[in-house]
Amino acid sequence: xxxxxxxxxxxxxxxxxxxxxxxxxxxxxxxxxxxxxxxxxxxxxxxxxxxxxxxxxxxxxxxxxxxxxxxxxxxxxxxxxxxxxxxxxxxxxxxxxxxxxxxxxxxxxxxxxxxxxxxxxxxxxxxxxxxxxxxxxxxxxxxxxxxxxxxxxxxxxxxxxxxxxxxxxxxxxxxxxxxxxxxxxxxxxxxxxxxxxxxxxxxxxxxxxx
Amino acid sequence: xxxxxxxxxxxxxxxxxxxxxxxxxxxxxxxxxxxxxxxxxxxxxxxxxxxxxxxxxxxxxxxxxxxxxxxxxxxxxxxxxxxxxxxxxxxxxxxxxxxxxxxxxxxxxxxxxxxxxxxxxxxxxxxxxxxxxxxxxxxxxxxxxxxxxxxxxxxxxxxxxxxxxxxxxxxxxxxxxxxxxxxxxxxxxxxxxxxxxxxxxxxxxxxxxx
DNA sequence: GTCTATACACCGATAGAC
DNA sequence: GTCTATCGGTGTATAGAC
Numbered sequence: 001x002x003x004x005x006x007x008x009x010x011x012x013x014x015x016x017x018x019x020x021x022x023x024x025x026x027x028x029x030x031x032x033x034x035x036x037x038x039x040x041x042x043x044x045x046x047x048x049x050x051x052x053x054x055x056x057x058x059x060x061x062x063x064x065x066x067x068x069x070x071x072x073x074x075x076x077x078x079x080x081x082x083x084x085x086x087x088x089x090x091x092x093x094x095x096x097x098x099x100x101x102x103x104x105x106x107x108x109x110x111x112x113x114x115x116x117x118x119x120x121x122x123x124x125x126x127x128x129x130x131x132x133x134x135x136x137x138x139x140x141x142x143x144x145x146x147x148x149x150x151x152x153x154x155x156x157x158x159x160x161x162x163x164x165x166x167x168x169x170x171x172x173x174x175x176x177x178x179x180x181x182x183x184x185x186x187x188x189x190x191x192x193x194x195x196x197x198x199x200x201x202x203x204x205x206x207x208x209x210x
Numbered sequence: 211x212x213x214x215x216x217x218x219x220x221x222x223x224x225x226x227x228x229x230x231x232x233x234x235x236x237x238x239x240x241x242x243x244x245x246x247x248x249x250x251x252x253x254x255x256x257x258x259x260x261x262x263x264x265x266x267x268x269x270x271x272x273x274x275x276x277x278x279x280x281x282x283x284x285x286x287x288x289x290x291x292x293x294x295x296x297x298x299x300x301x302x303x304x305x306x307x308x309x310x311x312x313x314x315x316x317x318x319x320x321x322x323x324x325x326x327x328x329x330x331x332x333x334x335x336x337x338x339x340x341x342x343x344x345x346x347x348x349x350x351x352x353x354x355x356x357x358x359x360x361x362x363x364x365x366x367x368x369x370x371x372x373x374x375x376x377x378x379x380x381x382x383x384x385x386x387x388x389x390x391x392x393x394x395x396x397x398x399x400x401x402x403x404x405x406x407x408x409x410x411x412x413x414x415x416x417x418x419x420x
Numbered sequence: 421g422t423c424t425a426t427a428c429a430c431c432g433a434t435a436g437a438c
Numbered sequence: 439g440t441c442t443a444t445c446g447g448t449g450t451a452t453a454g455a456c
Contacts, residue, residue, distance in 0.1 A: 048433085103317045107314050175337050
């Protein structure tokens, strides 16, 4: 019933090192390669130390994942504070730096209950933050405001940026330039440059109310 | 050098059963759970039979993956033959049925060289098929034809549908309705209903050349 | 074509020494 | 706080019996 094993404190430096090691192994070799032995070795320790700080490997994995979601959330909130939040979302999501890691956790979530529920909860949290943080209507456009809400566009942008990031990480780049052109074309009109003179770009295409 | 082990024929029924079993295990437990023991057990056989038909586990995995990419390609070509290909793409990619499996292979591709190069090759093949199969310009719209090419739109649609499918598979649904509305709003204008009277939808928003 | 038997590496986890 | 020692279970792969 009660855990009899001796356990280390929550705030130990080694605990943090082990979580760092989890991310490193996940990035390099994937979740299948994750083991107490590999994680500890990367931290320069014997593998039994893992069970001094975490009761199971799943516990360590979940702790590392929670730390990561907190960081991603912070990144989102930064984008929300930008002067052009939609542009910021596009830039942030398109970044392939963490794409491989995200993919790994997404795949893992399909088979690990703890990671799954954490992922669902996190996904819903992101959406709440976006809904609250984005303005309700876009000022710079005359598009149907019921369809093209800032929230909806942010979600669409995150989808496209996410896939493009995944593919970049893998080494696939075909069609990315084309998708980027569409997104930028739309972003330019939905969220025009703020301070400077708003160039009407006369001669090129724009959205118009019919 | 030469493989000395005795090996079964390429066209054996058991070989196919083993590939089916690979997909089943991947779907249910993920690539980390994939092992000769589990795969064979699912096919109702002892695990050593795997090494009679495949020289390594990686070989079996690659064979199963290749079979799958062929099937997906066929699905794409079906969409290309539809009367409204972009609508067909959206419907096909949004389907969460195989999303978990796709995710698994994508994550795997990041750490398994054979699966990675096969994935890259397949990705490029899809793009060629799309480029060749889609018309060069959309007839039913007056949007900038250099930006909104059928190919670019098909890629964007695949991105959004893909992520939505992944999230559906996981159990995340927030924001999907909103993204769907945007996509459908655009699809309706980019690829109007063909045979029937083309409703101009007077009073609602449309794209216009500025 | 499928099985038993066997080899050896690595896995998570525990107990207890230092 | 980190180590050594040890456990049973599972992993890939091979050789050879039936």
